[in-house]
Ligand SMILES: C[C@](O)(CO)[C@H](O)COP(=O)(O)OP(=O)(O)OC[C@H]1O[C@@H](n2ccc(N)nc2=O)[C@H](O)[C@@H]1O
């Protein structure tokens with residue numbers, strides 16, 4: 001006689017009924033060159049990514065109810081537009097395609113400390129953390145390459161967070177070559193303005209023809225951020241803060257702004273300048289790191 005089929009739990013779901021913490025670090029673009037524009041409007045970049053030992057924390061619990069629930073909404077971002085929910089929903093479809101009997105679900109909380117629209121890649125990092133974490137919790141066993149390809153549809157910065165190594169990036173930021181830049185201390189300061197990535201990439205003032213270079217020969221000190229030219233012209237808050245910071249340390253914008261990172265040899269020196277920042281400037285001090293703190297957490301979970 002055939003045994004009754006238990007459909008209450010998806011095949012491989014790890015239901016330990018507890019929240020697991022996962023880091024979701026920030027990134028810096030140590031340089032960012034715009035080297036061309038594709039026919040679909042996206043820009044071809046050459047950029048050097050490094051992570052910071054600073055970022056959001058997500059707590060994720062696998063469930064078998066088929067629902068994705070974000071228990072801590074982010075002010076100003078509707079749940080359906082939140083990259084956390086989008087990433088989880090995208091992975092549910094993959095679970096379905098793998099033939100799991102029931103749709104897996106998840107409850108997710110976020111402690112959001114990264115400024116939004118700051119060029120630190122917070123939204124992309126959150127999406128990457130969800131993809132890697134749920135791949136492990138739902139035991140889907142999708143490859144890193146597959147997760148990076150899925151993540152690219154959510155944002156150009158997602159693949160580097162999935163791979164988790166500092167990298168020289170080309171294409172729209174998805175063709176990655178591992179690099180090992182010096183791990184300096186950074187003071188990251190946010191001018192009092194938010195800059196949308198789209199507005200920078202659609203501006204007539206964005207330089208789009210920086211000479212292409214070879215990945216192996218990219219010299220960080222000879223490089224710059226092409227977006228900074230446009231942003232300084234249109235956002236006086238950024239221009240003012242950048243010229244203040246340049247008095248103390250090499251300083252440059254990350255991504256499409258508005259955050260500026262200033263480089264120091266020691267944490268103490270970075271904190272000393274932080275204490276002197278003009279009133280009302282949001283800031284933090286963090287170390288540049290060449291491996292994302294998320295990767296060891298995922299590896300440990302996958303071994304269990
Ligand atoms: C500026 C960087 O942060 C550098 O790391 C990224 O290229 C931006 O990555 P992101 O925030 O994940 O951006 P996406 O959400 O993919 O794209 C937002 C919008 O920016 C424009 N965009 C983005 C990336 C790119 N290489 N070329 C573009 O023209 C497109 O209009 C796109 O619709």
Ligand SMILES: Nc1ncnc2c1ncn2[C@@H]1O[C@H](COP(=O)(O)OP(=O)(O)OP(=O)(O)O)[C@@H](O)[C@H]1O
Nearest residue numbers: 082083116117118119120121122123124126157255
């Ligand atoms: N989980 C999320 N965290 C942050 N922003 C999100 C999230 N989900 C959706 N968004 C939207 O994405 C926008 C960009 O956020 P994000 O913090 O990634 O910007 P950014 O640091 O400038 O990114 P980038 O460097 O990739 O351009 C936000 O203004 C918000 O509307």
